[in-house]
Amino acid sequence: MRVFLDAAACKQADEEAMQRGIPSPVLMERAAYSVVEEIRKREFDLSCPVVLCGTGNNGGDGAAAARILSEMGYRPRVLLFGDPEKYSDQMKLQLHILSSCPAEVIRCSKEEDLKACDSATVLIDALFGIGLHRDLTGLFAEAVRYVNHLDCPVIAVDIPSGVNTDTGVVCGAAIKASLTVTFTCGKPGLFLFPGTVYAGEVVIREIGIRIPENLDRRRKLYNVEESDLCVLPERDESGNKGTFRKVLCITGSPDICGAAFLSAKAALRTGVGMVKIYTSENNRIPLNTLVPEALLSVYSEKQWEEDQLLRDMDWADIILVGCGLGTGKTALKILKTFLDHNHKPAVMDADALNLLAEHRELMRQPDFPCIITPHIGELSRLLEVSVQDLKENLISIVSRSADESGVVFLAKDARSVVAEPNGRVYLTTSGNSALATAGSGDVLAGITAGLLARVPEHPLAAAALSAFIHGRCGTLAAEDRSEASVNAADLLDYIQRFS
Ligand SMILES: NC(=O)C1=CN([C@@H]2O[C@H](COP(=O)(O)OP(=O)(O)OC[C@H]3O[C@@H](n4cnc5c(N)ncnc54)[C@H](OP(=O)(O)O)[C@@H]3O)[C@@H](O)[C@H]2O)[C@@H](O)CC1
Ligand SMILES: [K+]
Structure with missing residues (x-):
């Protein structure tokens, strides 16, 4: 370090x-x-x-x-x-x-x-x-x-x-x-x-x-340096898929499927035992094709039922919510249910954060270990701070916000900042412009959930290491392709080097 x-x-x-x-x-x-x-x-x-x-x-x-x-x-x-x-x-x-x-x-x-x-x-x-x-x-x-x-x-x-x-x-x-x-x-x-x-x-x-x-x-x-990955527990040789924990991805929406695919696949590549994707019924066929390893739990927009989501949340050890979730009425109901009932370690990304920014009455100190993974635009909306101010003072703003909110922040930018409430602040220097591509954040959210499954009591370690791994995946992918031509799905192929 x-x-x-x-x-x-x-x-x-x-x-x-x-x-x-x-x-x-x-x-x-x-x-x-x-x-x-x-x-x-x-x-x-x-x-x-x-x-x-x-x-x-x-x-x-x-x-x-x-x-x-x-x-x-x-x-x-x-x-x-x-x-x-x-x-x-x-x-x-x-x-x-x-x-x-x-x-x-x-x-x-x-x-x-x-x-x-x-x-x-x-x-x-x-x-x-x-x-x-x-x-x-x-x-x-x-x-x-x-x-x-x-x-x-x-x-x-x-x-x-x-x-x-x-x-x-x-x-x-x-x-x-x-x-x-x-x-x-x-x-x-x-x-x-x-x-x-x-x-x-x-x-x-x-x-x-x-x-x-x-x-x-x-x-x-x-x-973080590569040698710091040693804080992750060794993989249990005699373990089964339950040993390596279950991640529920509350992701995707009727119009968005890719985010659910990328985040689930990234979590699986990070070493999770089982992944279940809770998503719109529209995504059933593509997700069954793209991630056959994942279980699916699909809802219908017209007949959305809270009980199904609660059962899925009960099944999980770790929950990832927000990638491609959308910000419509059903997404809001899903997020409310999650916030009202969750006690598991969780990662909140993208639309979960956009919804929170729109419905500020939902914001409260979580009583579960929580990592949020906003990019600068999402962070700007969430904190009501200008992008310019964030760009110039990212470290101080993020560390103060972590203290005030009680959640671990992984603020994604060309240099990501990770801060835990009243604790350490990490500056990530791995990575390059290859990561500035659609879906890259979904991969990061999946890696973060995957690492949280390995160290559920240490959300800071999960966030700091995932930002590092994601950055390294960008660097390695750009070496094989070019910074301009790396797509988010390409990043998935490099996670294995760190898992
Ligand atoms: N201490 C040690 O043992 C060691 C220190 N080391 C070295 O010391 C460096 C720090 O030295 P430092 O603290 O003297 O500050 P430094 O960067 O030279 O500038 C201060 C001067 O600049 C001036 N000034 C400032 N802004 C200005 C502006 N915009 N426009 C115009 N003027 C401006 C300011 O004047 P003032 O503003 O007060 O009028 C003051 O005169 C450190 O980076 C390392 O290289 C190493 O040798 C290791 C051992
Ligand atoms: K100088």
């Missing part, structure tokens, strides 16, 4: 390292050295390295990197930006040491000075790191635009200047790096869009800073 820290947590970690007795210049030396090492590893042309330095400690890292390069026999050119009065103590120290080295130092005060970048064969961006706290303007913004037009590798120190460490939002302008060398741990802004596009390849380097133990839980994000 990897950990990402936001800017405040990074500062806390830096301070704790210094309190432990590691002086700031030592940390900076390690940071700068690791940047130089990563650059040399890639065998970039170092005949004219240019370093852009801001006023804070990120600038200090840049100045130290320039000095290390000069010690190695290169001839760096250092461009200093901002008011010298504002230099941090570490920046001043690094400039002082640099002054006795064979490096060209240029103070940039006007646009024309930026021409000094023209001959760069490698550019090191040390304008701003985690201390950026407002939009870039003036010469800073000009410098960023200028650099983004250069044709040489750009290496960002800690984070591309202009990218918000916590949200990945571009603050006015941001350096487009080919490589970002970041220290201690990942920062959310390096993985969230659009920051991730500006960061390029991200390398995390240890420099002797530990992750603090007493961090505010919202400042620390978890990131």
